[in-house]
Each structure stands twice: as C-alpha cells, then as structure tokens.
Amino acid sequence: MTAVVRILLRRLALLVPLTLGIVLFVFLVMRFSAVDPASAFFQGANPTPAQLRAFREENGLLDPLPVRYVAFVGDLLHGDLGTSALTRGEVADQVLTALPLTLQLTFLGLGIAVVLALLGGVVAAVYRDRLPDQVVRVVSLVGVAAPGFWLALLLIQYLAVELGWFPSGGYINPADSVTGWLWTMTLPALALSLPVAAQLTRIVRTSVVEELDKDYVRTAIAGGLPPRVVVGRNVLRNALVNPLTVLGLRVGYLLGGAVVIETVFSLPGMGKLMIDAVKNGDPAVVQGVVLTTAFGFVVVNLVIDILYLLVNPRLRDPAA
Known part of the structure; x- marks a missing residue:
C-alpha cells in the first residue's frame, strides 16, 4: 500500500x-x-x-x-431528511432542487477568488515594497474589512442600477442559456468572492515572498532561467500549501455567505430555502439545509487534503 x-x-x-x-x-x-x-x-x-x-x-x-x-x-x-411542515413534501427533494444553484454560486465565487488572489498575490510579491505591492495591500485590506452583503448592495447600486451592466436579481438556468447564466451570476459571485480573494491575496503574497528569498530561486535565476519561469514552475507550486489550508476553511465561508447573497439577489438556492423555512417555522427544512451545508464543508476539506498531496510531494513522505 x-x-x-x-x-x-x-x-x-x-x-x-x-x-x-x-x-x-x-x-x-x-x-x-x-x-x-x-x-x-x-x-x-x-x-x-x-x-x-x-x-x-x-x-x-x-x-x-x-x-x-x-x-x-x-x-x-437512507437519504431521508424529513418532511416539510409547510409543503408536506420531502425535504430531500427541496434540497436537491435548491442545491445546484448554491453550488454554482459557491464554486463560481471560489474560482473568481482564486484567480484574483493568485494574480494579486504574485504581483505584490514580485514587486514587493513598490507601488503595485502597496496598491494590492491596500485593496486587499479594504476587501477583508468589507462585509459581503455591503459589497452586494454596492455592486447592485453601481453596476446594475446606474450602469445597467448586470441585473439586480433573478436567475437563468445554464441549461437554457450559458450567457444568461453568467449574466445573472456575475454580481452575486463577485460579492461572495471578493472578501475571500482579499484574504487569500495576503496569504499568497506572504508565501511567495518567503519562497523568493530562498537559495534555490537565486541559484535558478543566476543560472539563466527567466524569473517568470522560476516563479511559475517552482515558486508558485511550493507557495500554494499555506493558501490551500486557508482556502479549505474559506469554502465554508462561501457556503455560509451564499445564504445572505442569495437573499440579496433573490436567487432560489439553499439560502433562500432556509430563510423561507425560518420565516414559516419549518424546522425540518432548516435542519436539512444545515446538514447538507455541513456535509459539503466536510467533503470540500477532504478534497483540499488531496490537493495538499498533489501540490507538495513532501507531504506524501510517511516520515514527514
């Protein structure tokens, strides 16, 4: 074995x-x-x-x-989450209907957060203590402090109401129109992802700076390898372990934050399902949503553990 x-x-x-x-x-x-x-x-x-x-x-x-x-x-x-007191239907059926939208929002937000964090963190580390680094650090600090619902309201006010680039709410199934789906999901995904992206950016920057100061980086650059090759092939891969640790925890925030974001943007996902259940006094639905979200968090952290093994071969050493 x-x-x-x-x-x-x-x-x-x-x-x-x-x-x-x-x-x-x-x-x-x-x-x-x-x-x-x-x-x-x-x-x-x-x-x-x-x-x-x-x-x-x-x-x-x-x-x-x-x-x-x-x-x-x-x-x-046996997959039985109980019976809804309001609809008299199976809670599992309601969860299965709402879950796909929440997963779409969560993983779209996760993708945006990872891309922004990698770009911002690497740029800030490569240009440390210079203007790009200062700009990224200030922006990430603001992003960490900004609540997701406040960002959602700002995005609706400026990008939806004033500029009209995106709708302020509603949902289009990707099976009907991928373009329409992206159009309706962009603002919610941005509102959900920006605080996570800000936190990850700071961690990526710190990890990349630590790697850039190591001897193998100076040796590789002195040997004639272009800095972008060293950063892309070696530095970034070695620096991803710490951000992955935080990313696993932040997925739980994304799943929980989707409750608020779905309510703000009137998206028929798990968040709206739970809010309606709380308002209508439907404990079986609340319980089903909480359990499903918790199980999702557990599964995601298992996937993150597997990614650790892929990113850092030293973790596969039994003596480590």
Missing part, C-alpha cells in the same frame, strides 16, 4: 466520527429549539391536544433522545 493511499484512508477514517459529531450537534440543537415540530406541522389548523400527541407518537417525538438519535441517523443513511 502506497503512502498516498494510507494518508487518504486515514483522512476517510477521521470523517466518520466528524460526521457523526456534526449530526449529533444539529440533532441536539433542533431538538432543544423553541420550535415544536408537531405545532409546526399543524400550523394554522388549530389542532387539539389529542391530535398533537398522536402526531408526536407517530413520529417518535416522545421516545428517549438516544432512540430518536439512532432513528435520525438511520433516516439520514
């Missing part, structure tokens, strides 16, 4: 207790919340105490917590 396979198996083994812990946390939070699933199911119908008790008995709400948790985990393993 190779070192890579052993490392991946260890990562996968750690996912089991982590996932069970997430499920337990969400389960306890929802069970001790002020929202009663029985009352939510009968909202607006004025149920009798007998009807409420019958509903609780039928759905196991009167069982001890350990029994309910085991049943809850069993339902999750």
Whole structure:
C-alpha cells in the first residue's frame, strides 16, 4: 500500500466520527429549539391536544433522545431528511432542487477568488515594497474589512442600477442559456468572492515572498532561467500549501455567505430555502439545509487534503 493511499484512508477514517459529531450537534440543537415540530406541522389548523400527541407518537417525538438519535441517523443513511411542515413534501427533494444553484454560486465565487488572489498575490510579491505591492495591500485590506452583503448592495447600486451592466436579481438556468447564466451570476459571485480573494491575496503574497528569498530561486535565476519561469514552475507550486489550508476553511465561508447573497439577489438556492423555512417555522427544512451545508464543508476539506498531496510531494513522505 502506497503512502498516498494510507494518508487518504486515514483522512476517510477521521470523517466518520466528524460526521457523526456534526449530526449529533444539529440533532441536539433542533431538538432543544423553541420550535415544536408537531405545532409546526399543524400550523394554522388549530389542532387539539389529542391530535398533537398522536402526531408526536407517530413520529417518535416522545421516545428517549438516544432512540430518536439512532432513528435520525438511520433516516439520514437512507437519504431521508424529513418532511416539510409547510409543503408536506420531502425535504430531500427541496434540497436537491435548491442545491445546484448554491453550488454554482459557491464554486463560481471560489474560482473568481482564486484567480484574483493568485494574480494579486504574485504581483505584490514580485514587486514587493513598490507601488503595485502597496496598491494590492491596500485593496486587499479594504476587501477583508468589507462585509459581503455591503459589497452586494454596492455592486447592485453601481453596476446594475446606474450602469445597467448586470441585473439586480433573478436567475437563468445554464441549461437554457450559458450567457444568461453568467449574466445573472456575475454580481452575486463577485460579492461572495471578493472578501475571500482579499484574504487569500495576503496569504499568497506572504508565501511567495518567503519562497523568493530562498537559495534555490537565486541559484535558478543566476543560472539563466527567466524569473517568470522560476516563479511559475517552482515558486508558485511550493507557495500554494499555506493558501490551500486557508482556502479549505474559506469554502465554508462561501457556503455560509451564499445564504445572505442569495437573499440579496433573490436567487432560489439553499439560502433562500432556509430563510423561507425560518420565516414559516419549518424546522425540518432548516435542519436539512444545515446538514447538507455541513456535509459539503466536510467533503470540500477532504478534497483540499488531496490537493495538499498533489501540490507538495513532501507531504506524501510517511516520515514527514
């Protein structure tokens, strides 16, 4: 068994207790919340105490917590996220309908953030302590301090309302029109990605500066290799480990930030689904959205771990 396979198996083994812990946390939070699933199911119908008790008995709400948790985990393993109190439909169906848009927004924002961070960070490192570096550092500092919803409102005000370059809301499915999809998703993706891009830019700059000061870079340039080749082939690859660490954590921010951004731009994704569920007192939908987002965060971090192995061969050394 190779070192890579052993490392991946260890990562996968750690996912089991982590996932069970997430499920337990969400389960306890929802069970001790002020929202009663029985009352939510009968909202607006004025149920009798007998009807409420019958509903609780039928759905196991009167069982001890350990029994309910085991049943809850069993339902999750079968893909059952519960039943919506508002629509009486399966929560899993609603999540599967809203999830693609949230993933599109998250990964489009992630792509924009990575591109901006690499460009800004490398330029700032190569021209350190000169004008390009100062400009990038100031812009990234402002980006880190700016809230995503505020950036969203600014983008709507200037690029949508005043200039009319993009719509202020709405969504076009990429299956209908790729151009229309990009047109409607650009502003939300920018609002979501700019704070992440600002943070990554500062980390990329620091990592690249550290690599540029190492002996192998000076030796390669003194040997006649063009600086752009040294930076592109060696420096950037070695400097990506630290940004990848932060990137894995920032994906969680992107998934969570999509809740606010989707609401601002009226996008029918997971964020709007959860906000509507909170407003309408639909705990099963809230629980389903939270669990799906948490599982997505776990999967993304596993992918980041795999990227570590690809970017830095030293991490594949069993003695490291």
